[in-house]
Amino acid sequence: MxxxxxxxxxxxxxxxxxxxxxxxxxxxxxxxxxxxxxxxxxxxxxxxxxxxxxxxxxxxxxxxxxxxxxxxxxxxxxxxxxxxxxxxxxxxxxxxxxxxxxxxxxxxxxxxxxxxxxxxxxxxxxxxxxxxxxxxxxxxxxxxxxxxxxxWTRYHPLAYAVEEVLKSGKLGKPKRFSADFSMDFPLDDKPTSHRMLDPALGGGSLLDMGPYPSVWAMLLVHRNPHNKDTDPKVLTSHQTVYEKTDVDINSRWLVEWKGTCQGQLMTDLGSAGFQEATAVLQCEEGDLVIEYPPYRSEAYQIHPRPERDIGAIKEKSRHHHPIAEGNxxxxxxxxxxxxxxxxxxxxxxxxPWEESKITQGWLDVVRTAGPTATAHLKGTAGQ
The missing domain is CATH 3.40.50.720 (NAD(P)-binding Rossmann-like Domain)
Structure with missing residues (x-):
């Protein structure tokens, strides 16, 4: 056919x-x-x-x-x-x-x-x-x-492989989560009209980079078989202003899935990301670690818990699921x-639309609560 x-x-x-x-x-x-x-x-x-x-x-x-x-x-x-x-x-x-x-x-x-x-x-x-x-x-x-x-990250080979790990139940219930997309971006070398610096274009780290820690929050916690909370909320947030154009150089926000765990999400234009751990889901029996970069990771690791909190996972392992060559x-x-x-x-x-609505809601909360020029941007709904 x-x-x-x-x-x-x-x-x-x-x-x-x-x-x-x-x-x-x-x-x-x-x-x-x-x-x-x-x-x-x-x-x-x-x-x-x-x-x-x-x-x-x-x-x-x-x-x-x-x-x-x-x-x-x-x-x-x-x-x-x-x-x-x-x-x-x-x-x-x-x-x-x-x-x-x-x-x-x-x-x-x-x-x-x-x-x-x-x-x-x-x-x-x-x-x-x-x-x-x-x-x-x-x-x-x-x-x-x-x-x-x-x-796009949701459709990568790694995302499907990680989903199977979570479905297997071998990691147990989530205890806490963190995800980070950081890069040492040369802000001072760019014109103020650059899309990452211009508030009118939604510049700063939050809107450009925020979807990536968010996607791992959704894949590892929200879609986790243990989670029952369909409407996770932002508990707190913080943004640091890049004074040259009043956009955020970094943003942090804490999300809670009631009955499951909390997750710390971060974006940063002022520091490079940690190579071996761009997202970490710590669970009862062991920890799941997604390697950098968050948008196109090709490997995850499973780690035992510390000796004083030992779980069922006894050995560290690394699993490689690359993007097809040439793509x-x-x-x-x-x-x-x-x-x-x-x-x-x-x-x-x-x-699905409902999951886009959740992460969009997080970005709304962080952006409008912050001290940046983008906090006051208005959309074009109804126009």
């Missing part, structure tokens, strides 16, 4: 869209996929010239690179380069829109795509605030369209989108 082919429209031509399109061009068999395939029908940018430059760069992919497979096999055949996003939304040859614009534009872009009758995969964070997300979900429901936050790691979420649309689903069972 021929694979189900989904036709993509790409919104924005920045770095994240470049990685996503690259993965659409990689041979699906490289990740052992044969039931779905991808085609790129249109690319929208702020000008026809920039969209065409984006397309031409991929068409010129050297033959020894993994994306060359897609160029040779028609993934870009007939692709249109256009100077407005609306032209992509209105294109009858496009089934689904990938939104790779800055955070503060996610709601507007996704809403326009949904109103044009297109399915949407939107980069994280889904929206600036919860009211925007609620509106998008309502439109998707009304129009029976697929909508998903692009939390950035975004190919897996693209495959999920194709399967969901093929199966006429409006949301992914592995990335």
């Amino acid at each position: 021929a694979p189900f082919t989904i036709r993509w429209g790409i919104i924005s031509t920045g770095g994240i869209s470049t990685k996503f399109v690259h993965d659409l061009l990689v041979d699906p068999s490289s990740r052992e996929v044969s039931d779905v395939a991808h085609k790129i029908s249109a690319v929208g940018s702020r000008s026809v010239e920039s969209a065409q430059k984006f397309v031409d760069k991929f068409k010129a992919t050297p033959e020894n690179e993994s994306a060359a497979w897609g160029v040779k096999n028609g993934v870009l055949e007939g692709v249109k380069a256009v100077g407005t996003y609306q032209e992509v939304y209105n294109d009858p040859d496009v089934d689904v829109i990938y939104v790779g614009t800055p955070h503060t534009l996610h709601h507007r872009n996704t809403k326009d795509a949904l109103l044009a009758g297109k399915h949407v995969l939107c980069e994280k964070p889904f929206t600036l605030e919860s009211a925007e997300l609620e509106e998008l979900i309502a439109i998707a429901k009304d129009k029976n369209l697929f909508l998903m936050e692009a939390v 950035n790691g975004m190919s897996y979420e693209a495959d999920e989108v194709a399967r969901c649309i093929r199966d006429k689903k409006t949301q992914s069972d592995r990335m």
